[in-house]
Amino acid sequence: MLxxxxxxxxxxxxxxxxxHKGIIEYTPEKIRVNTSQGTATILGREMVLQNMxxxxxxxxxxxxxxxxxG
Structure with missing residues (x-):
């Protein structure tokens, strides 16, 4: 795969x-994740990392x- x-x-x-390449930031309102192509930012409320x-x-x-x- 690529x-x-x-x-x-x-x-x-x-x-x-x-x-993914690792978690950069994690709060219930914002999650930033490093990837091979840049950073993915997820915004929301009451967010939980259920599985990593x-x-x-x-x-x-x-x-x-x-x-x-990216």
């Missing part, structure tokens, strides 16, 4: 990000905005 990040959003309640593996994360809560700076 090690490219993939973001899957399920409604506004779950976000699944594959091929070596290459993927699952965020639950209210996802309001996803921004990708």
């Amino acid at each position: 090690d490219l990040p993939q973001i899957t959003l399920i409604g506004r309640r779950q976000l699944y990000l594959e091929n 593996g070596a290459e993927d994360i699952l965020v639950t809560g209210q996802v309001n905005h996803v921004d990708y700076d």
